[in-house]
Amino acid sequence: MAVTGSSNIGTPSISDSAARAILSNSHLSAYANKFMNLASRYGIDPNWALSYLQWESNYGATSANQNNPFDINCPSCFDYPSMEAGLEAGFALWASYKARGWSTWHDSLSVALCGNPSGCGGSWVDSVIAQGNSNSAGGGGSWEPSPSSGGG
Secondary structure, three states, rough: OOOOOOOEOOOOOOHHHHHHHHHHHHOOOOHHHHHHHHHHHHHHOOOHHHHHHHHOOOOOOOOOOOOOOOOOOOOOOOOOOOHHHHHHHHHHHHHHHHOOOOHHHHHHHHHHOOOOOOOOOHHHHHHHHHHHHHHHHOOOOOOOOOOOOOOO
């Protein structure tokens, strides 16, 4: 399914197996089950979260703080006691955006970046949306998808 700025962050745009394939070659490979369970529980498109993570912190590999793959509240980021807690905090935050009406890819990403659902300028939001299109088309960014080991 093609992703646009008006796509809903609560509507999956990628299959479970495709999301797991992307996760399998990332810093979060061991958390694939937790990631997918949280996406389902909080009603967030796994592709939205994957695309955000790829652009924000290379799937948690470049996060400035401990167990905070979404870089929540940076530049004075939070540290979380575990990666599971950091992932859950991210999904809970995105669900709160959805509940406030920031439910499109464009609006939610703009709020995450600059606090303004109308947009921020620059290309970050468009780049994340383009990553979502690549993921949903089976591209997965710069990673070669492989069968998931089912970690997590």
